[in-house]
Amino acid sequence: MIVQKYGGTSVGTAGRIKRVCRRIAETVRSGQQVVAVVSAMGHTTDRLIALAQRVSETPPARELDMLVANGETITAPLVAMCLQGLGVPAISLTGPQAGVRTSRQHSKARIREIRPERILEALEQGKVAVVAGFQGATEDLEITTLGRGGSDTTAVALAAALGADACEIYTDVDGILTADPRVVPEARLLTHIGYDEMLELAAVGAKVMHPRAVEIGQLYSVPIHVRSSFHRRTGTMIVAEVPMEDRNRVRGVAHEKQVAKITLLSVPDRPGVAAAVFEPLGAHGISVDVIVQNVSSEGHTDLTFTVAEGDLAQALALVEGVAKEVQARGTSHSLGLAKVSVVGTGMLGTPGIAARMFRTLAEAKINIEMISTSEIRITCIVEREDAERAVNALHSAFELDQIPAPA
Amino acid sequence: MIVQKYGGTSVGTAGRIKRVCRRIAETVRSGQQVVAVVSAMGHTTDRLIALAQRVSETPPARELDMLVANGETITAPLVAMCLQGLGVPAISLTGPQAGVRTSRQHSKARIREIRPERILEALEQGKVAVVAGFQGATEDLEITTLGRGGSDTTAVALAAALGADACEIYTDVDGILTADPRVVPEARLLTHIGYDEMLELAAVGAKVMHPRAVEIGQLYSVPIHVRSSFHRRTGTMIVAEVPMEDRNRVRGVAHEKQVAKITLLSVPDRPGVAAAVFEPLGAHGISVDVIVQNVSSEGHTDLTFTVAEGDLAQALALVEGVAKEVQARGTSHSLGLAKVSVVGTGMLGTPGIAARMFRTLAEAKINIEMISTSEIRITCIVEREDAERAVNALHSAFELDQIPAPA
Numbered sequence: 001m002i003v004q005k006y007g008g009t010s011v012g013t014a015g016r017i018k019r020v021c022r023r024i025a026e027t028v029r030s031g032q033q034v035v036a037v038v039s040a041m042g043h044t045t046d047r048l049i050a051l052a053q054r055v056s057e058t059p060p061a062r063e064l065d066m067l068v069a070n071g072e073t074i075t076a077p078l079v080a081m082c083l084q085g086l087g088v089p090a091i092s093l094t095g096p097q098a099g100v101r102t103s104r105q106h107s108k109a110r111i112r113e114i115r116p117e118r119i120l121e122a123l124e125q126g127k128v129a130v131v132a133g134f135q136g137a138t139e140d141l142e143i144t145t146l147g148r149g150g151s152d153t154t155a156v157a158l159a160a161a162l163g164a165d166a167c168e169i170y171t172d173v174d175g176i177l178t179a180d181p182r183v184v185p186e187a188r189l190l191t192h193i194g195y196d197e198m199l200e201l202a203a204v205g206a207k208v209m210h211p212r213a214v215e216i217g218q219l220y221s222v223p224i225h226v227r228s229s230f231h232r233r234t235g236t237m238i239v240a241e242v243p244m245e246d247r248n249r250v251r252g253v254a255h256e257k258q259v260a261k262i263t264l265l266s267v268p269d270r271p272g273v274a275a276a277v278f279e280p281l282g283a284h285g286i287s288v289d290v291i292v293q294n295v296s297s298e299g300h301t302d303l304t305f306t307v308a309e310g311d312l313a314q315a316l317a318l319v320e321g322v323a324k325e326v327q328a329r330g331t332s333h334s335l336g337l338a339k340v341s342v343v344g345t346g347m348l349g350t351p352g353i354a355a356r357m358f359r360t361l362a363e364a365k366i367n368i369e370m371i372s373t374s375e376i377r378i379t380c381i382v383e384r385e386d387a388e389r390a391v392n393a394l395h396s397a398f399e400l401d402q403i404p405a406p407a
Numbered sequence: 408m409i410v411q412k413y414g415g416t417s418v419g420t421a422g423r424i425k426r427v428c429r430r431i432a433e434t435v436r437s438g439q440q441v442v443a444v445v446s447a448m449g450h451t452t453d454r455l456i457a458l459a460q461r462v463s464e465t466p467p468a469r470e471l472d473m474l475v476a477n478g479e480t481i482t483a484p485l486v487a488m489c490l491q492g493l494g495v496p497a498i499s500l501t502g503p504q505a506g507v508r509t510s511r512q513h514s515k516a517r518i519r520e521i522r523p524e525r526i527l528e529a530l531e532q533g534k535v536a537v538v539a540g541f542q543g544a545t546e547d548l549e550i551t552t553l554g555r556g557g558s559d560t561t562a563v564a565l566a567a568a569l570g571a572d573a574c575e576i577y578t579d580v581d582g583i584l585t586a587d588p589r590v591v592p593e594a595r596l597l598t599h600i601g602y603d604e605m606l607e608l609a610a611v612g613a614k615v616m617h618p619r620a621v622e623i624g625q626l627y628s629v630p631i632h633v634r635s636s637f638h639r640r641t642g643t644m645i646v647a648e649v650p651m652e653d654r655n656r657v658r659g660v661a662h663e664k665q666v667a668k669i670t671l672l673s674v675p676d677r678p679g680v681a682a683a684v685f686e687p688l689g690a691h692g693i694s695v696d697v698i699v700q701n702v703s704s705e706g707h708t709d710l711t712f713t714v715a716e717g718d719l720a721q722a723l724a725l726v727e728g729v730a731k732e733v734q735a736r737g738t739s740h741s742l743g744l745a746k747v748s749v750v751g752t753g754m755l756g757t758p759g760i761a762a763r764m765f766r767t768l769a770e771a772k773i774n775i776e777m778i779s780t781s782e783i784r785i786t787c788i789v790e791r792e793d794a795e796r797a798v799n800a801l802h803s804a805f806e807l808d809q810i811p812a813p814a
Contacts, residue, residue, distance in 0.1 A: 014461035021462075048481065054421035055428075055489035063491070066484035066499050070477040074455065077473035082462035084470070092473050097548065141504065 001033040001123070001164045005133065005155035009172040010229035011075050012042035020170070020229060021082040024128060028088050033123045035162065037133040037155040038079055040071025061106035065145045069095070072132035072151070080130045090128040093118055096143065098129070100136030100154060108147035109136060114161035131158065149210020156213045160220035167217065168225045169209065175226045175235025176201070176208055178400035179253045183388045186401035189235070190251060192242040197251050197343055200377040204254040204341035214238060250353060250398040251344035255391050257384055258309040259289070259337040261369065262319055266300045266329035273326050277303065280318045286311045290339065290372040290379060304370060306381060309335055337369065338387035341379040342394055354378050360397040366390050408440040408530070408571045412540065412562035416579040417636035418482050419449035427577070427636060428489040431535060435495050440530045442569065444540040444562040445486055447478025468513035472552045476502070479539035479558070487537045497535040500525055503550065505536070507543030507561060515554035516543060521568035538565065556617020563620040567627035574624065575632045576616065582633045582642025583608070583615055585807035586660040590795045593808035596642070597658060599649040604658050604750050607784040611661040611748035621645060649752070657760060657805040658751035662798050664791055665716040666696070666744040668776065669726055673707045673736035680733050684710065687725045693718045697746065697779040697786060711777060713788060716742055744776065745794035748786040749801055761785050767804040773797050
């Protein structure tokens with residue numbers, strides 16, 4: 001049994017829906033049971049949100065969910081009827097009908113459990129179950145949507161609940177690459193990547209898979225195959241263990257360009273300061289990214305962190321309020337930054353990798369503004385104008401262009 | 408408590424949705440509880456059906472229902488969020504959430520019952536319940552649509568189940584007129600009309616209200632107010648008893664232009680012939696309209712009936728098959744006909760009305776091809792080119808232009 005997820009681009013037109021259905025039909029004819037999870041067609045969701053904004057300045061989240069959920073419930077029956085036209089028995093199910101039970105947080109609901117009775121019934125009858133992604137229902141059948149990465153999350157969660165052999169994520173790129181090919185022409189497709197590596201890559205700018213879906217895949221050991229819906233070549237398998245010969249190396253270079261930095265200057269070094277700064281940001285939905293606190297001297301410290309450039313104005317307003325409260329000397333900020341990261345379990349206990357990263361950037365005369373690391377990732381904040389050069393230099397330095405292409 | 412139904416034209420754009428919401432807000436502020444039933448915006452349903460036809464030659468009815476139901480479930484949350492923006496508490500409900508339980512016949516489901524708990528809960532909380540019209544669910548929560556007149560039917564059925572004081576049908580015309588104003592410039596608005604009269608008018612070409620909804624109104628004594636969503640003037644009340652001074656007269660002249668006639672020639676006059684002819688037509692969804700069987704002579708009879716011109720080819724094919732079976736001499740048919748009817752409880756036991764109709768047509772040199780009557784309706788089939796003259800002549804002859812305009 002296989003779960004296949006088709007994104008908005010893959011089902012963007014009637015012609016593309018037909019192509020998707022031919023692919024599903026092939027999988028069925030090869031003897032597999034198929035659950036297809038589908039997104040809204042192309043820009044349908046954007047158009048529904050634009051409509052909402054024309055009738056309401058601040059659309060309430062419950063009603064926005066009721067509205068936006070139509071995007072996926074339009075695609076699902078179109079796919080089901082197209083499959084039937086190809087002689088493949090199929091039935092469409094809304095998220096609620098498919099048993100996707102969620103929390104009550106409209107527009108960012110979390111999946112609580114899957115009650116897959118209707119899907120199993122359809123599969124037993126030899127049908128393809130076509131499930132509207134991105135949506136579910138609370139216990140009392142209020143319609144919810146899952147927020148960013150929602151359809152991927154539906155697909156991987158269904159694969160976990162059904163004990164499927166794999167979850168295929170069909171998208172408009174070939175899979176997970178060693179870097180963004182618009183920046184690094186030599187970027188290569190990865191045949192395998194670990195869940196942890198994928199999570200780190202997703203967090204630092206590789207947009208192909210949302211971390212939520214990867215986390216569920218990791219938790220329930222669902223192999224996730226990220227591949228293109230436009231050709232038949234295999235893409236990237238996200239799995240627990242990558243093949244041995246790939247393990248001892250950096251796997252990819254990711255970057256993100258719209259980064260701004262905020263510094264609280266000379267903050268008294270006492271417990272609770274960081275919480276006082278970051279709690280109001282979190283409460284306003286602002287994601288704080290790299291955080292660096294310099295070593296304290298004379299009881300004072302500088303606290304620097306990055307936010308998405310679009311959040312800078314709101315973040316600054318909040319931080320300036322807190323600055324007085326915590327008796328900081330003031331704040332400073334700068335725009336025009338970028339984040340460049342290398343990721344790979346290979347760097348676990350391999351200190352040479354950080355050194356090689358810094359040396360590579362130094363040789364390219366790129367100044368490092370901030371550094372942040374996890375066990376399998378090193379991130380540097382650099383000037384935005386240096387970002388593409390940094391990514392290319394690192395891609396070469398770690399020999400990512402040498403990875404053998406998949407067969 | 409009042410149920411208001413807004414049709415597709417009334418909610419066709421964001422601007423029109425705002426206007427509808429201002430009207431609902433006024434009703435709420437006047438102290439009434441409001442349930443708003445909404446249709447799909449403008450041509451949304453047509454667009455969804457066109458999409459279906461691009462991916463499937465014969466879209467199965469279940470999937471088509473899943474698809475088309477999105478039209479109304481897009482409008483409902485838009486109206487609810489717009490109302491909230493105007494300071495009016497509101498909640499949208501899909502047909503299934505609103506408790507509309509139907510039969511299993513996809514694309515033409517019948518309402519079995521209404522379980523209005525969620526609507527009542529919303530009203531108790533001081534909210535407007537905005538219900539997606541035209542749709543419901545079976546016992547096992549399969550989504551169904553109600554077919555033609557579906558949103559009107561939802562509205563009147565909800566009004567009946569909730570014991571509402573009235574059901575207002577907002578539409579793009581002023582109400583029920585004595586004739587089609589595009590044909591008869593002197594046509595006047597009727598302030599009141601009886602359920603029976605409305606049913607007869609709807610059956611013979613007045614398209615404003617679908618007979619299904621009128622039947623439910625009659626059965627449960629729900630007063631139905633048909634009125635324009637574009638101005639504030641009252642429209643037509645459909646009620647059990649029309650005011651005394653309106654009772655003894657013809658109420659309206661209706662007509663329909665796309666009529667064709669089929670005759671089975673010289674059919675043996677024995678039991679079962681009519682059933683043999685009309686059963687296959689019914690099984691193929693072809694509505695047969697006026698049926699006339701001439702007085703039998705020498706054991707044979709001619710059987711003539713009308714169908715919509717668009718159904719002629721299919722009907723003829725079926726009838727020619729039957730003709731042999733029942734040993735008729737053959738079939739004949741003609742196109743280019745029209746149906747002209749006068750309706751009014753006033754003609755009950757008033758034979759002079761039929762005579763006046765025939766006399767009026769004779770004086771206008773209009774030949775009558777067929778005649779059919781009910782207790783409160785007389786219908787003549789005439790040449791299509793005579794139809795407009797016939798309608799105008801009858802409108803004058805029965806002094807329908809003399810009805811006082813509503814205050």
